[in-house]
Amino acid sequence: MKTKTDKLTVLISEGEIRNRCRELAEQIDREYSGDSLTVVIVLKGALMFGSDLIRLLSTPVKFDTISVSSYIGAVSSGTPEFHSQLRLDLTEQHVLIVDDILETGATLNAIVNQFRKSQPLSIRTCVLLRKEISRNINFAADYVGFDIGDDFVVGYGLDYNDDYRNLPCISTLDSTV
Ligand code: IMP
Ligand code: MG
Numbered sequence: 635m636k637t638k639t640d641k642l643t644v645l646i647s648e649g650e651i652r653n654r655c656r657e658l659a660e661q662i663d664r665e666y667s668g669d670s671l672t673v674v675i676v677l678k679g680a681l682m683f684g685s686d687l688i689r690l691l692s693t694p695v696k697f698d699t700i701s702v703s704s705y706i707g708a709v710s711s712g713t714p715e716f717h718s719q720l721r722l723d724l725t726e727q728h729v730l731i732v733d734d735i736l737e738t739g740a741t742l743n744a745i746v747n748q749f750r751k752s753q754p755l756s757i758r759t760c761v762l763l764r765k766e767i768s769r770n771i772n773f774a775a776d777y778v779g780f781d782i783g784d785d786f787v788v789g790y791g792l793d794y795n796d797d798y799r800n801l802p803c804i805s806t807l808d809s810t811v
Contacts, residue, residue, distance in 0.1 A: 635668075641808040642760075642788070648779055648802045651790060654779045655683070658760065659690035662730070662777065670694035672727040674720065676745065677701040680736030680798065682791040683779075684763045687732060698722040704741055707795055708786045708809070714744040724752040734791050735763040739773030745758075762805070763787065 662671075663692030670693065675684030677699050688695050700763055701717035704710050731745055742759050760777035767784055786809075788794050794809065 639809065640773050640794075642798070642805040643808070644802075644803050644805050645782065645785070645787060646804040651683075651779075652686075654762075655686050655690055657689055658777055658779060662687075662760070665683075666693045666728060668741065669728050670696070671730055672722055672724060673697040673720075673730045673732055674724075674745075674749070675699045676731065676733040676741070677718075679791045679793070680732050680762070683734060683810075684732040687760070690719065696722060696727075702741055702743065702745060708807075710738060710740070711741050712738070712740060716742045716744075716748070724749055724754040727754050729754045729757045731759045733759065735765065735787070736761045736766045736775050736778070737767060739769050739771040742775065743771050743773045762790070763792075791798070 641665045670747065673684065673688055673695050675681065675697060688697055698720045699722055702714050704712065704714045729749060733742055733744065736742060746757055746759065758776040761775045764775060764778045764781040765784055766781060766782050785806040787804050788798035788807045789804045791799055794807055
């Protein structure tokens, strides 16, 4: 629950997010030039980022969503849980998975392994944020919006117990409770 003791500090502004989305879209358009793309947005965290990003792409796009979670409050359970299935067939498609943040890599690693079974032509990943932590899982994202420190962040899709997803910017959250 949102409490008066939650302290939010803006880390990345709305304008900075918009500019970086534009740059990422240009890079993706360049690298997929001539191909079409199946974008999978990881819900709920990447809802805002994914929908902003696909609207900036010139590459022909089909998109789907998948619901995966691993966090309870500010603590990762370490085991990603799938709450939904794709409706698009990824077979022989160029697939771009869009997520909000790369921390341990467990979530994206589990999704990539799941999607490989459909034998896509290629799978790449795009995250808005990458946390500066040592990862046990050897996972690298192909497109990264911003590198950040190890603070817990909320906003622009990211949550703390489902609060703060609708903030237009990324803020750090200091919860004293
Ligand atoms: P990973 O599986 O450890 O890479 O964590 C990725 C998932 O954990 C993201 O998709 C988020 O849902 C969640 N997560 C990790 N760090 C944060 C954070 O600072 N704020 C909110 N959610 C986070
Ligand atoms: Mg998430």
